Amino acid sequence: MQGYPVVVISHDHHKSLSGRENAKSAFLPHDETVWKRAMHAWYEMGLSGVFEEIVNSRGEVPPWTSDIAKKTLTLVRWTSSLHGSLFPHLSMSNEDMICKFSRIHDWKRSPVHAFSWHPHTVKFAYALQDDSINVHMGKSDLVPVLKHKLQKNVADLSWQPQSASVLAVACQSCVLIWHVEPTSLATRPSTSSVQILQQNSHTPVTCLAWDPNGRILLSSSPVDTGIMAWDVAMETCTPLRRVGGGGVSLLKWSPDGSKVFSATPSHLFRVWETTKWSCEVWTKCTGRCKTACWSPDGSILLFATENEPIIYSLSFSAAQDERKAVIGGSHSAIAAVDISEVTLQGADGKDFKTGGLVHTMVWDQTGERLAVLLQDNGGHIKRQIVLFRTKVDLVLEITPCGFVQGEPTAIPHHISFQPKYDNGAVLSMIWSTGNLTYIPLYFVPSRDVEFHQFQHTSTNMNGQILSPLQS
The missing domain is CATH 2.130.10 (Methylamine Dehydrogenase; Chain H)
Structure with missing residues (x-):
């Protein structure tokens, strides 16, 4: 790039x-x-x-x-x-x-x-x-x-x-x-x-x-x-x-600064509020929380455990008074995406297997692209990085939108989104070959589309209201 x-x-x-x-x-x-x-x-x-x-x-x-x-x-x-x-x-x-x-x-x-x-x-x-x-x-x-x-x-x-x-x-x-x-x-x-x-x-x-x-x-x-x-x-x-x-094995501060997620080496994890530093505990996970990420507004937490091919979501209500210590997490997590292993056909007509356990997932700064690094039950990383299109509205929408794959012998070791990019999102990947690559994902964030649609509608409305009456 x-x-x-x-x-x-x-x-x-x-x-x-x-x-x-x-x-x-x-x-x-x-x-x-x-x-x-x-x-x-x-x-x-x-x-x-x-x-x-x-x-x-x-x-x-x-x-x-x-x-x-x-x-x-x-x-x-x-x-x-x-x-x-x-x-x-x-x-x-x-x-x-x-x-x-x-x-x-x-x-x-x-x-x-x-x-x-x-x-x-x-x-x-x-x-x-x-x-x-x-x-x-x-x-x-x-x-x-x-x-x-x-x-x-x-x-x-x-x-x-x-x-x-x-x-x-x-x-x-x-x-x-x-x-x-x-x-x-x-x-x-x-x-x-x-x-x-x-x-x-x-x-x-x-x-x-x-x-x-x-x-x-x-x-x-x-x-x-x-x-x-x-x-x-x-x-x-x-x-x-x-x-x-x-102990504490993972930390994630929400982008709005109101909450901190902390995972442990056991089956429990906590979410802290950052006003008085009280916390809520979730203890019914089937395994250790392996990875997690926040939506840009801090209203949704996505996480995955080490022994289930499922991405879970937790929703959090916004505090009415920022001075009050409120976490507002839902009582139970919802299974947002099942990524069990499946067989698909590639562009070259050959079948390939994808899906499995989640090793790492990252959410871009717009909240509209999610990248997931997968592994099999033996801990071997899959060559394909899975991309999802996401939308945080009244309900969370997650739909698959593609794959990223390196050279035939390259295995991805790390993925991350550049925190600031004006034309969509940039996904960076480090491969077993030692290469660092960038994949630009060009799109217009839905909030910008909705804003322009609102402006267009408002202009038309004003034009109709202010136009002279025909006799």
Whole structure:
């Protein structure tokens, strides 16, 4: 597309470090003992970091030591989750946990570990497997590269709204706040201006969400039942904590700023109102909520679980008084779309199968296009991205309108809509081949069509009323 950067991620830039040769070893001498590395982990991540290092170094310690460390790590995480039952994810390593809850398919082997569009302009950032972050701005050839010693196991990126330069990075042990000035000519911005936001037992950080005005940053971890609400300028946070769920695996702030959706590694999820931060809980899901997205006005939440080929919708009534703490969610979710696997005929006359479980879904800024990334029961991603035409009116209308497919060997790893586009919507996709592609979806939003129709009708009415009477 004209005005958009061409991005192809070469294999030289995303070689995975296998086994223990992870991001940590890039910053530590290779001749250090496991106990010295554990001491470094203590300073960076606390007690859980020590046990994590010992578990990952099972080949360098006696088997009984590794077993005790693994059991103790599970106990530490279980205690921090403030829940009465043991969740399997609490005994996972940090990398396995990020891979399970990441919005990137196959996070460990994907060309990128995280991706984020800037909310106001043609600019985006993505994290590579070596945990460096590249920033692209329009057609500019200048690509700043962000690196920091605490920038390990990057799981999410989020640009601050109402700002040109602030990028939040979810890392293994903290949240980093980068200030990437668009007018700077530096390709390696200094780490001296990076803010470090850390909270005990809030690791790994896997999800971030800014409020639409850019005043509050939320962060979450699958092992911490508390959502951290950060005042970035003051580098302080307020925990939003509720018992149950085992942690927080997904955050979505509604575009109107009135509500926050939070999923857990269990079958329950919550919707918070942002006036007094009370919440409503939904507990009757058949499985963990895998993905979710809000309509532009915050009146409808779409979500899907990890074991059903169904997109559900929840409707929310508008508050009569913005000062009152009202969530107004419907008592039960409605099955909006059944996307069970079916066989269809392609343009070339050959049959192909589509449908399955939902891995990721994204809704564009107009609320009129929905893109869905599917997977089969074995977790293998389908090659086709399904597009739906949507309309939010008195009732939600969702109808299929097409497919997007890459090269014969390409598998989509991430999909997202550019937050701002004047001629419809732009869907961006990152493929297993390392290519980043853009698909422009040209259409006139229905609200604009209705407005012009209303204007035309009003003009005709006025003409009839003001026309002179014929005698």
